[in-house]
Amino acid sequence: MRHSLRAQLLGWVLVPLLLLAALNATASWISARAAADLVTDRTLAASARSIAEQATVEDDLIQVVVPPAALEMFDTGSGDFVYYAVMDGAGRLLAGTADLPRWSKIDPSSGSAAKEVVYRDRPLRLLMLDHPIAGPGLRASVTVVLGTTLNSRNALLLHLWAIGFGQQLALIVAAGLFMLLGLRRGLAPLLRLRDAVLARSSTSLEPLEAGAVQAELQPLVAALNRQIERVQRQLAAQHRFVTNAAHQLRTPLTLLNVQATYARRQLGTAEQDAALAAIQASTQQMSRLSGQLLTLSRAEPGSRRARSDLVDLGTMARRVLDDVAEGALAKGIDLGLDEAMSATVRGDATMLAELLVNLVDNALRYCPKGSTVTVVVRRDGETALCSVQDNGPGLPPSEWERIFERFYRAPDTQAEGSGLGLAIVREVATAAGGTVLARRMEGGGLVVEVRLPAA
Template identity: 50%
Template sequence: MKIESLRTHLLFWLLAPLAGVVLVNVFSSYLAASNTADMVTDRTLLASATTIAEEISVIDGVIDVQIPPAAIEMFNTGHGDLVFYSVRTRNGQLLAGYPDVPAPNPHEPGAHPVFYEGAYRQRPLHLVALTHPIIGAPEESPVTVLIGQTLNSHDELIIDLLRGSIEQQVILLAVAAALVLIGFSRGLAPLMRLRDAVLDDKRDALAPLPTTSVQTELRPLVEALNEYKRRVRAQMDAQRRFIANAAHQIKTPLTLLMTQAAFAERAKAAGERKEALSALQNSARQFAHMVNQLLTLSRAEPGARRPRHERVDLAETARLVLEEFSGVALSREIDLGFEQAEEKTIIVGDETMLREMIVNLVDNALRYTPVGGSVLVSIGRQAEMCVLTVADNGPGIPPDETPRVFERFYRVLANGGEGSGLGLAIVREVVAAAEGQVTLRPPPTGHGLIVEVRIPGPVEENSGG
């Protein structure tokens, strides 16, 4: 059963156990009513049997049995009960009453009455057997008085007692439900006020909600909402900065393209026109590179793509990327090397974005490495981490600017180059999505930069063999 309302949900879980208790009480009341009805019936039967036994006498050596009307009339309760009785001697001689009234089995005459259940003429009975000594008739003494009553009064008494108990229990349950509803209305009032605060049009939609005016139980919820709003605000601020920076960064190359196109249009000499068109093509390539990186960064942002859990061979992916950049490295006379450890470097993640991460690391290294320099890509493993290292002997990054190079559109001006300032930002987003770490450090000797990426890789999937 699906319960949408919190009020209904709480009411159900409060009243359901209470209803169970009521059912247990009703059953207990039934047992008590049945015991009470048994006791009343037993006392009435015993009183009637005693009355009959006390009227038995011996006249001229013969036992005389007189059945007092009061002994029978005491069973007249208006429920149509039938009464059957018999009086027998010790030898089984019937002195009065019905001849086949059932006797207790087994029954030995004694001083105490015996109560039992039986049936007579296809009617269930509640009976008593009472032995009574007779003075003056030693051979027949004692006599046994058997008297039984049908169960109409007995059952009606149980119903009357049980009906009263059930009515009390139902009234108690209804009163409890009403009090619980009233309590819920007052108890849920802070939650309703919190709802109104969230929906208040006059408030800033992302402004934090106050936590001091809410109950302790609601405080974690409010704190979670505030944390969520804080992350949304941070993301929106980042998007606004990204859009503003992107607009600025795109505007500059577009202006340059328009200027170069206008210059090529005005150029009269073939050499000048060719030079202008070459510059125009170069600017267009840079602009296309920036747009591609912007698209890559948008895909790398949290929530931009559905999470993927693909098995990725980090070494094989890096090798394919290096093959793509081999032409660029040859054209600039850069030694592009690759080292791979014996252990397998299988990780689980988004293969497309992990490839983009390696592309940007290698592209950055080649862009800032001078002609005749070297770039070395290494893949290895340390415990449960797969380690990707890209080392170059370019100008490196000044220590005071290292914390900022992961910012979008940030470029180290002293290094020159034609980068867009988005490469390391893309790397950071991809590594964060893979629950890894990226660090920058200078080489032990000389100049340059070492970028180290550490991404978790399960040992059982990376064992050699």
């Protein structure tokens, strides 16, 4: 998750948004409380004033009758308690509860002041109001202390806060959803590019499609394409080099071989003949190596224009077997074709023949005199099968994969060779969309099996 672009972007937007929301929730709580307090205080002030206004003076005695309507204002259904006390200017209780908290006001003329106190284990909003009593030639005043429990105020506070907070929550959820939608749409071209890269075949050197991705990603695609182009150029140069080198080697080797053959016919002594025979063997060997190198470089992807000839494997096998029949006869090997069912494939006819040549050549090369080598051609559902089976020495399972590597030869291999034959086989099989594997032949010997998509 830590490396997911989507999660990171979402995190960078949503986490600060949530923090801001928390901050805002606190701020809106404070302002909602101020508003609820203001409403409570206004009600308290109105009620206290209506109590104070009932005060009358008779024979220098202040009389107070608390009107029920003044207290009914607090009956909002929240079950609040209301407490009051009315005192004269000297602080004598005229009506109400004696132990209600009072406080000395800094400025007695300022009318009313409210605060929150705890009274009889209940939090109260308490208001103190001084009210002058007007009468002919009289200057008296009453102090009303009026308090209410906080149920109604708290309900209002919660209500005010919930509205603000609910709106914010809705905003955050909407922002998150739009963000997700945006990410989905925004990341889609990038994901398509990823899929396109993943879907490429291992040998594809086609440039990547740059048009679909956003401007920020264009340089990346361009850089990748430049890199691909460089690889393509280098690969082409390497191919040219190997092809040229093999060509250059082959010509003088062929000449050398011809000359050695001619010289052997001309000269008489056994030593000279032996020396020339050795030269001839080495040149033949090198000639074969350069031939194999050339074939391998031609079999590599991208080195030849892709061809898709319709190739009948049976016909091809008969032609190849005709070519090597003489060699097999000389070595006393029984070489045959087992074509149970004709099989046709699409591919480069020359390279497919080269594939079979290498397989048959191996069987003839590594099997002792008197062995049997069979080329099997068969159609197996959607695949065309072409295998070469022998009853020679075979190979241990640990070698079955490695023998397809370039220049690899199994330990203790006696006959001459370069280790390139099966690398060519695999390259050709892969190019034709097929697979190749080696396994044990029942009763000993080796089978190398090529499976290609049937045409």
